[in-house]
Amino acid sequence: MTDSNLPHLNRRDLLRAGSALIVAFSSSASQAQQRNTPQLKAGKTLKTDEVDGFIALAPDGTATIYCGKVDLGTGLRIAIPQMAAEELGLPVEDITLIEGDTALTPDQGPTAGSSGIMRGGVQIRQAAATAREALIGMAAQQWGKPRAELTVSDGYVIADGTQDRLAFSALLNGKPFALKIDEKAPLKNPADYSLVGKPLPRPDIAAKVTGQHPYMHDVTIDGMLHARVIRPHAVGASIAAIDENTIKALPDVTIVRIKNFLAVVSRNEWTAIRAAKELKVTWSNPAGLVGHDKVKGWMVAAAGDPAQSAGKEVLNQKGDSAKTLTESKQVLSASYYWPLQSHASMGPSCGIADVRADGVTIWSASQATHRLRGICARILERPLDQVRVIYRDGSGCYGTNGHDDVCADAALISKALGKPVRVQWSREDELGWDPKGPPQLLAMRGAVNGEGKLSAWETEMWLPKATASLPNIPMLGPEAAGIAQPQGLSTGLISQNAHPPYAHPHLSVKVNWLKDSPLRPSNIRAPGKIANSFAVESFIDELAASAQRDPLEFRLEGLTDPRGLAVCRKVAELMAWQARPSPAKSGSLGRGFSYVHYKFNETYVAIGMEVEIKRRTGAITVKRIVCAHDCGLIINPDATRQQVEGNILQTLSRTLFEETQFDQAKVTSVDWQSYPLLTFPDVPELVIALLDQPHLPPLGAGEAACAAVPAALANAVYDACGARLRNVPFTPDRLKVALARGYA
């Protein structure tokens, strides 16, 4: 299969398969130049504030939506067309969606931070509303009728109470809209929705389960070579010697070396894999890393070292928490730790680059194709308009995994050889070298007053500090190749949700910013909020237990936001929650609760969990997870539900099993034995309630539910056995220690 054959899922196929719309993969011409700078239709723009950036109506009445955000397995591929079709007045199956292609789509920013619908979709919805209003205006003029008498349906403007109708295509007559997006263009009344809110099936699933879906990893380009990059035996090490004789017996292998960047290339993929394994390379200067078991101590020490501290910051201050705590009879304090974690994608990252004199084409599964375009332009020293990044689905990335790095690798090798090059990372590459979720350490202090109410709360955090306006994290390949690139850290917004969303008369939230992180960091799903909510929602339970209060009642009496109250009460109802303090009497069965208002201004999530623990082995079995979720207007309830399921199970995996291990040289947890994931026997019963808010804006569903999982689990374990887990992952050994001394 070559790339020009990619759009082999025709509309009929998909309709037969029960899908409701067309997936289009922008086909590319065989010539590199045409591929690199495709001819845009007259009037088509790439601007985010113009209708023609996002929407093109064809003479046959169908529409193409150009979306700068991409479907990472999350369901945007159906949800965005639903939003656009609803406002435009078109059948959803008449919409073709093009995603992420930098030559065709406006730059809507990375598909990150749960922003696909909330920002990307909302932008396109407004473009569609503007387009619809323009079409109504054209028909009004043509008919000489007032706009109020006209409506749209199925690609036509219709005059109310008559048989008169005009096709959109006839109104446009082949012309573009040539309109700025009108932020005031009225949106359809949700009561009249016929597409939004429907659980339409995703168009990619039939192809995915029959081996027909064109993944990044499946793309081939004429004349393409297979490359493997050889990473050093220690982070940042340099090449001392290469013994080419060790691969002399392998036919057709080229070694590409640019300073300390080393790759082997062959027409045959297996030959390239063997060459990478068999080539003997001697590396010098090992890394001197912290080691995964020493990160906590390192963070505290670094905060006190002027060379490593990036300053202290007060994020939130209310009343006088220090005084209140000093005057309190009983003050609780506890610290919580979230380790470095890998994105741990099932498919190691893969990318293709075709670097030619007349232009550069990159095929990528990046969550940020537009950003990647800039990265490639910089490292190849090409003007931006000479670089095109074409999106293809990859293995789920859940943040910035190796997708960008692998494309930088491919770009360097393709430039060196003047041929198209495909780089496929190995399992060891992905778990070892993908940028990692940063570590987080939190120390809490709090007190409950004589009436059993929260009186004071303090959070102190130790966090790597993201570098302001860093365009992208430093790429591995260019770094080894000695190519200058902006230096700094990228973490996502990791200091949010660091205090309880409940009434707290006296509050203080501080952060000790660190200049560095033990391994190159990047954003990983629900950045920071997952660790902060773990600490906050665990500590709330600790305070409730100290006051012998029911943990749900303790929360609810300090919660006033009606949407927050609604999700909490829904979970309580589904769990038939009976008020009592923790721990339970059973000694092995427990329940836990956690509530998160994501970023304090987005999605509302409450999670309840039922667990069983085995004192002898330290094993935790999660029996049932109940979740209530309010992300505002729901575009596609089934795709939303699937996101919530995925958030819950992936975070259960991260909480129970996952920690990137590394010694002084490099990451040592580089396969699925040393970096274990949740498996089928660990999967609990899931009960999910989606609370729709048709008259409110749509919010994200891609990460919020993650944040409520870890504390619900820790609280359930405490309820089961009185042992408090404050360090992730919750390994059996940790639970056994906690059972012996009360915490771990």
Add this chain to the structure above:
Amino acid sequence: MAVYQCSINGQIRPIEAADPDQPLLYALRNDLSLTGAKFGCGLGQCGSCSVLVDGEAIRSCQLSVSQAVGKTITTLEGLGTIDNPHPVQAAFITEQAAQCGYCANGMVINAAALLGRNHKPSLDEVKQALANNLCRCGTHDRILRAVMRASGQVMP
């Protein structure tokens, strides 16, 4: 360069390979354009590259082209198509049991192998049968539902 005659999806397909130990996975994907089987680890740990070998789910990253000779191999593409899906594939579509879908090949192949030897597995038997197939997106619950549906049962 030796040629290995392999029975794949009902046809004898000659596979050229310089190395008899080359895993079948690379021949399927690069020489035969059968890209349903995915590279996940190359270690036999994740199941993404599974194919049916004489009805049994086998990891094609661990099966060499020379070992594949004389066996009956079915890939995801050979199991069914969008038009005419295998009951397991049809159930995955009905349950919408994929997010990124990268592991879906392994899930469908292993489920088909399970149902080939056990028409009515219990939920626990399905969980055990898929215990060595990894999914990162957290689609497990839907995959279980799909396998139960494919066996004519409803998830308890």
